[in-house]
Amino acid sequence: MKFKQFLFLSAFWLSITSCSCEPEQIAHYAFKGMEMMMGExxxxxxxxxxxxxxxxxxxxxxxxxxxxxxxxxxxxxxxxxxxxxxxxxxxxxxxxxxxxxxxxxxxxxxxxxxxxxxxxxxxxxxxxxxxxxxxxxxxxxxx
Known part of the structure; x- marks a missing residue:
């Protein structure tokens, strides 16, 4: 089970770090998600x-x-x-x-x-x- 979690986290990390997106775009989406959850x-x-x-x-x-x-x-x-x-x-x-x-x-x-x-x-x-x-x-x- 631990190996599967490690594999999942590794794949997730690679997908984020290898993303061609701008860091500002990632932050923008993170803030939008937070505002949707916490309130406008x-x-x-x-x-x-x-x-x-x-x-x-x-x-x-x-x-x-x-x-x-x-x-x-x-x-x-x-x-x-x-x-x-x-x-x-x-x-x-x-x-x-x-x-x-x-x-x-x-x-x-x-x-x-x-x-x-x-x-x-x-x-x-x-x-x-x-x-x-x-x-x-x-x-x-x-x-």
Whole structure:
């Protein structure tokens, strides 16, 4: 049985690595599949990326019987000049843009926006600023 699994995984790996497709196309299809499963607008928009010139963006959805449900929007390695000194206002704008795009966003209680900065010389040195907002405060309309 193990040999069959190994053979299957080897064939799968060879089919992916020998594909003449562009890596961007593969990523595009992977993101489309994720959005179909999680809901339209799950992946953060390029508009959010542009607000702080973020190098990396990701989202985590959390459910807890104690703290309720939350969306965690992680925005990493933005341009400090664009982040500016009024980061709470920028965090709120990012949360608003995300919630306007994510169709299932109104199903959550809170949205947390994390600005993450990593030291390029020492990746273990990380600074995180976190802002939390109530989803109901954004006045989202059912569509």
């Amino acid at each position: 607008g799950f992946m953060p928009s390029e508009e959010i990326r542009a607000l702080g010139d973020f190098q990396d963006m990701n989202v985590a959805l959390q459910q807890s019987s104690e703290t309720g449900s939350a969306i965690v929007l992680k925005l990493a390695n933005g341009d400090p000049r664009l982040l500016g000194s009024q980061r709470e206002i920028l965090a709120r704008k990012c949360a608003e843009l995300y919630l306007n795009g994510f169709k299932k966003g109104r199903e959550y209680d809170t949205i947390q926006v994390q600005f993450i900065q990593t030291d390029p010389r020492n990746p273990e040195n990380v600074a995180i600023e976190e802002y939390e907002f109530q989803v109901k405060d954004f006045g989202l309309q059912d569509s």
